[in-house]
Amino acid sequence: MDAQKHICLVAGAMTNGGIRRVLLVLAKVFLARGHRVDLVLTNHAELTLELPDGLNVVRLGTRTRKSLPHAVRYLSENRPDAVISGRVYTDLLFLAAKLLSRQKHCRLIWTFHTEQTMELAHQSVPMKLLMRCAYRLSPLTDVCVAVSKGVARDLMRYVPKAARIEVIYNPVAPLGATPALCPDHPFWLQKDVPIMxxxxxxxxxxxxxxxxxxxxxxxxxxxxKLFICGDGPLRGALEILAVKTGYAQDICFAGHLPNLEPYMTNADVFVSTSRWEGFGLAIAEALAAGCPVVATDCPSGPAEILDHGRLGHLVPLGDKDGLIQAISETINAPKAASHGPETLSAYDPDRVADAYLDLMERFSKQ
Structure with a gap:
């Protein structure tokens, strides 16, 4: 067993999304190996998620911009060996807290989960300023982790040469004990047509x-039929667009679902139309569930996960006709057997946890 460490995972507001799923998978592996793990939140939002046994939830008690005194106190009193953060505002928060608390032994690991060029282009002016501030200060952290090679290449355009960049893919949780469980929804309970x-x-x-x-x-x-999992600010506009297609009765906006596995296991095709990504966690999860994938070849991540088209269809960005053709071919083809464990070995949670622990060990000796 690894030497026991105290690891702090900073989730910010703990909103739904890929970063949250990544942190919880990592927490579960670290705890299983006997490490002490804190999940740090920056608000009072009620947690409705199933958390791993032994995970210690720490609330800084206020919004992020007012959390600095609480973060300093947390580091001073708990002295974690490492802080892993994945959002720009929590990156900067804990960098400032480390400097003010003088906890020199604490390793700061900033994780970058999206293509920075595209993210910068679509952010508000205040957020762009925060991101550029983080780039300039990145050499003060111990290491910047990019979740794909594409993100790493893009990140190099913005951070000083002194910043240390490593690539660690996101972990993908293995299938559960009942992967064939049918979703409790009319689309599947009365399944008589293919489902996207x-x-x-x-x-x-x-x-x-x-x-x-x-x-x-x-x-x-x-x-x-089309089944959409997820929620967000565009839901109202998209529901109106769904009505305008004339096929709203065949489209379901399911909102956030805590367990995606039954849907991925039973769908006929998983489709990603992203303009940009960092990794594409849902794509990897679909592969793990044995669901055929069609994805836009956006920067960055999908091409790496799909091995440049070997493991699924990659369609040029914005190519509507290409997507239609790829989806049709996928639905018409017999469903292939699930990919073997070796295909997804780079995303094995134990392997990913090993990579983070190795970073902590390497930088603790510097």
């Missing part, structure tokens, strides 16, 4: 408007 599945927050990045246009053209050609 999409997973992602309803935000411009995921381009659900393109997804709906693609679905409408396919639905005009054949019986088909």
């Amino acid at each position: 599945l999409s997973v992602g927050r309803l935000v411009p990045q995921k381009d659900h408007a393109l997804l709906l246009r693609v679905f409408a053209e396919l639905r005009a050609q054949r019986p088909l």
Whole structure:
């Protein structure tokens, strides 16, 4: 067993999304190995998620911009060996807290989960300033972790050469004990036509408007249903667009679902229409569930996960006709057997946890 460490995972507001799923998978592995793990939140939002046994939830008690005194106190009193953070505001918060608390032994690991160039282009002015501030200060942290090689290459454009960048893919939790469980929803309980599945927050990045246009053209050609998992600020506008397609009765906006596995296991095709990513966690989860994948070849992540088209269809960004053709071919083809464990070994939670623990050990000796 690894030498016991005290690891702090900073979740910020703990909103739904890929970063949250990544942190909880890591927490479960670290705890199973006997490490002490804190999950630090920056608000009082009620947690409705199932948390791993032994996970210590720490609330700093206020919004992030007012959390600095609480973060300093947390580091001074708890003295964690490492802090892993994945959002720019929590990165800067704990960098400042470390400097003020003088906890020199604490390793700071900033994780970058999206393509920075695209993210910068779509952020508000205050957020752009925060991001550029983080880039300039990145050499003061111990290491910056990019969740794909594409994110690492892009990140190098913004951080000083003195910043240390490592690539560690996100962990993908293994299938549960009942992967064949049927979703409790009429689309599946009365399944008589193929089902397209999409997973992602309803935000411009995921381009659900393109997804709906693609679905409408396919639905005009054949019986088909679309099941969308996720929530976000664009839900109202997308529901209106769904009505305008004329096929709203065949489209379900399911909102956030805590367990995606039954849907991925039983869907006929998983479709990602993202304009940009960092990794594409839902794509990897779909592969793990044995669901065929069609994805836009956006920067960065999908091409790496799909091995440049060997493990699924990659379609040029914004190519509606290409998406229609790839989805049709996937639905018409016999469902292939699930990929072997070696295909997804880079995302094995134990392997990913080993990589983070190795970082902590290496930088603790410097």
